[in-house]
Amino acid sequence: MALDIKIGDRIANVRLVKKDGSKATIEVDDKLYDVDIVMVEEGVYSIIHDGKSYNIEMIQGNSPKNYFVNTYYSSLEVDIIDAQSRYQQNRNKDGIHSGDKIISTPMPGKIVRIPVKEGDVVEKGSTVIVISAMKMESEYKSPTDGVVKKIYVNEGDTINSHQPLVEIE
Amino acid sequence: MHLIMIKKVLIANRGEIAVRVIRSCRELGIKSVAIYSDADRNAMHVRYADEAYHIGPSPSKESYLNGDKIIEVALSCEADAIHPGYGFLSENADFAKKCEASGIIFIGPKWESIVSMGDKISARQKMIEAGVPVVPGTQQKISDIETVNKIVNEIGLPIIIKASAGGGGKGMRLVRKREELVSAIRMAQSEALSSFGNDTVYIEKYLDSPHHIEFQILADKHGNTVHLFERECSVQRRHQKMIEETPSPFITLELREKMGEAAIAAAKAVNYEGAGTIEFLVDANRNFYFLEMNTRLQVEHPITERTTGIDLVKEQIYIASGKKISFTQEELIQFGHSIECRISAEDPFNNFMPNPGTIKHISEPNGLGIRTDGYVYEGYEIPMYYDPMITKLISWGRTRGEAIERMKRALFEYKITGVKTSIKFLEKIMENKDFIEGNYDTHFIEKHLEELLDIHNDPHPTTTDMAMIAAYIDYTSKLEKLAMSDFTVTRRNEKWKEYGLIKSIQRF
Numbered sequence: 001m002a003l004d005i006k007i008g009d010r011i012a013n014v015r016l017v018k019k020d021g022s023k024a025t026i027e028v029d030d031k032l033y034d035v036d037i038v039m040v041e042e043g044v045y046s047i048i049h050d051g052k053s054y055n056i057e058m059i060q061g062n063s064p065k066n067y068f069v070n071t072y073y074s075s076l077e078v079d080i081i082d083a084q085s086r087y088q089q090n091r092n093k094d095g096i097h098s099g100d101k102i103i104s105t106p107m108p109g110k111i112v113r114i115p116v117k118e119g120d121v122v123e124k125g126s127t128v129i130v131i132s133a134m135k136m137e138s139e140y141k142s143p144t145d146g147v148v149k150k151i152y153v154n155e156g157d158t159i160n161s162h163q164p165l166v167e168i169e
Numbered sequence: 170m171h172l173i174m175i176k177k178v179l180i181a182n183r184g185e186i187a188v189r190v191i192r193s194c195r196e197l198g199i200k201s202v203a204i205y206s207d208a209d210r211n212a213m214h215v216r217y218a219d220e221a222y223h224i225g226p227s228p229s230k231e232s233y234l235n236g237d238k239i240i241e242v243a244l245s246c247e248a249d250a251i252h253p254g255y256g257f258l259s260e261n262a263d264f265a266k267k268c269e270a271s272g273i274i275f276i277g278p279k280w281e282s283i284v285s286m287g288d289k290i291s292a293r294q295k296m297i298e299a300g301v302p303v304v305p306g307t308q309q310k311i312s313d314i315e316t317v318n319k320i321v322n323e324i325g326l327p328i329i330i331k332a333s334a335g336g337g338g339k340g341m342r343l344v345r346k347r348e349e350l351v352s353a354i355r356m357a358q359s360e361a362l363s364s365f366g367n368d369t370v371y372i373e374k375y376l377d378s379p380h381h382i383e384f385q386i387l388a389d390k391h392g393n394t395v396h397l398f399e400r401e402c403s404v405q406r407r408h409q410k411m412i413e414e415t416p417s418p419f420i421t422l423e424l425r426e427k428m429g430e431a432a433i434a435a436a437k438a439v440n441y442e443g444a445g446t447i448e449f450l451v452d453a454n455r456n457f458y459f460l461e462m463n464t465r466l467q468v469e470h471p472i473t474e475r476t477t478g479i480d481l482v483k484e485q486i487y488i489a490s491g492k493k494i495s496f497t498q499e500e501l502i503q504f505g506h507s508i509e510c511r512i513s514a515e516d517p518f519n520n521f522m523p524n525p526g527t528i529k530h531i532s533e534p535n536g537l538g539i540r541t542d543g544y545v546y547e548g549y550e551i552p553m554y555y556d557p558m559i560t561k562l563i564s565w566g567r568t569r570g571e572a573i574e575r576m577k578r579a580l581f582e583y584k585i586t587g588v589k590t591s592i593k594f595l596e597k598i599m600e601n602k603d604f605i606e607g608n609y610d611t612h613f614i615e616k617h618l619e620e621l622l623d624i625h626n627d628p629h630p631t632t633t634d635m636a637m638i639a640a641y642i643d644y645t646s647k648l649e650k651l652a653m654s655d656f657t658v659t660r661r662n663e664k665w666k667e668y669g670l671i672k673s674i675q676r677f
Contacts, residue, residue, distance in 0.1 A: 056639040074628035134523035134557040
């Protein structure tokens with residue numbers, strides 16, 4: 001079975017050629033690797049390749065197809081790309097083209113202030129919502145000139161990460 | 170002075186410091202009591218303590234800052250003493266006074282000492298009386314512009330305007346040009362009023378490239394006061410310390426002695442008892458000035474513990490029970506070099522935005538000369554209500570160079586997944602030439618910010634390929650398992666077969 005795997009900008013085709021116990025031959029794009037690979041702890045793999053030892057921690061991300069991978073030298077995000085994720089990526093692309101800008105935060109927090117109301121005309125860079133998390137207040141600014149189409153939350157609300165807060169049209 | 174047996178201590182705090190205090194209690198055979206808010210039911214200090222009581226909703230104001238409730242819990246569980254940790258109620262004179270009135274020992278100074286050091290103008294006056302140098306400036310509340318002009322003529326620009334009741338950088342204004350003076354004073358006053366409910370401000374000379382160096386002191390009820398040397402805390406971002414080390418690479422033996430004496434004089438001037446820290450500013454010409462006193466344990470206390478071998482929390486408890494300090498000034502030495510890195514759940518590459526969330530995986534460093542003081546664990550959700558600091562990494566080496574190399578090694582081993590942390594940023598500081606040479610002041614981060622944020626995260630291509638191979642194997646074995654579980658559902662009776670199948674895919 002072959003899989004497309006993505007790290008950063010690079011997408012490689014990975015294929016198992018043969019496998020016998022912990023010894024495996026795996027092809028990454030056009031390169032063949034003979035490796036000895038063992039799962040040593042839940043989600044942690046030890047790979048020996050060409051005498052070199054790699055300790056690789058695989059931490060499941062947002063879905064079973066998304067991983068955070070730690071080696072001693074780097075931390076990477078890895079995505080498995082199959083037909084389903086390809087389809088979803090294309091759909092998300094369409095979403096961005098629709099012209100709506102939804103403001104959300106990467107972390108949970110509490111709404112301190114919403115200095116705008118629905119229907120207000122806002123300029124690019126003006127503050128539309130202020131969130132407090134861990135004793136620090138962060139201002140979120142409008143990414144574009146536009147009109148406040150919808151406000152999904154109220155001052156004092158507790159919010160989750162990536163929750164839609166304000167929509168600018 | 171009669172001795173009191175402290176048998177049970179309530180820790181009026183959370184996070185790493187609560188865990189750290191409980192550790193010393195355990196070594197002393199003292200029972201520990203944790204308190205917790207709604208958000209902290211799962212927290213490590215609750216799990217680690219002997220007893221735990223809920224005190225209120227998640228926001229600090231309704232829980233960890235609710236002194237009356239905390240005293241009520243302490244009385245009902247018959248705790249002899251309260252350890253306030255740092256932050257929250259640790260420098261609240263009112264709380265210390267209430268503890269005393271309720272017959273509970275407050276592990277810290279007498280409330281009168283907190284009051285004298287809490288008001289910056291009165292603290293300055295006390296220091297001048299005690300012969301401790303203070304930054305040139307006013308000793309009283311600013312009244313009229315004429316007096317201000319006179320003072321500025323004496324000490325020269327630039328100056329800094331500070332709120333008497335202030336702290337943490339709030340209500341501070343820097344003035345470099347005379348024409349900015351009047352408006353800056355008005356603004357500082359209004360900011361002080363809104364932040365601290367008190368518009369009293371004062372003027373200090375602004376030192377251009379200062380070092381922030383503090384001295385740890387201990388004082389008992391028998392009149393003994395000692396200092397445990399300095400901590401260099403100049404690696405700061407927006408007045409928040411990030412890295413501390415001891416000994417300071419900047420000060421000389423002679424200066425250390427002078428500052429140590431001044432620190433002891435400062436503590437004696439307010440009849441101090443317990444552990445405290447005298448913060449000084451040291452200018453480029455190695456003149457030092459009293460800045461303020463922190464009347465509590467500091468976040469960075471472990472580096473002092475590491476180089477002196479003294480457990481500061483134990484000493485706090487001894488002192489509170491009326492014992493003498495367990496050593497003399499002459500017995501103390503600084504052995505080797507120690508560095509602390511504060512690791513926060515924040516994203517240095519996105520303007521240090523706080524990043525609460527769930528810890529998916531954590532691998533902590535270990536080995537010779539490494540200590541971690543943290544409180545998060547796998548599966549723990551860091552609450553959004555409190556400080557973003559999640560762990561402290563402390564390294565020790567015989568020399569400064571070895572302590573830096575060891576810190577680099579430990580940061581390299583430290584893996585926290587699920588939330589963004591400052592680990593990579595701290596690694597960059599350890600690799601910075603000026604830092605390695607010990608050539609830095611409080612402007613270090615500002616000055617080097619661009620290069621510190623420049624992470625060339627270019628892993629070796631083979632490493633990337635290995636990560637892909639691990640992802641391939643992990644994902645396909647997950648698929649296999651999934652397929653197998655569907656399979657076994659339909660053939661539930663054949664347990665031996667199921668066992669055999671599971672066995673055959675367990676290689677990974």
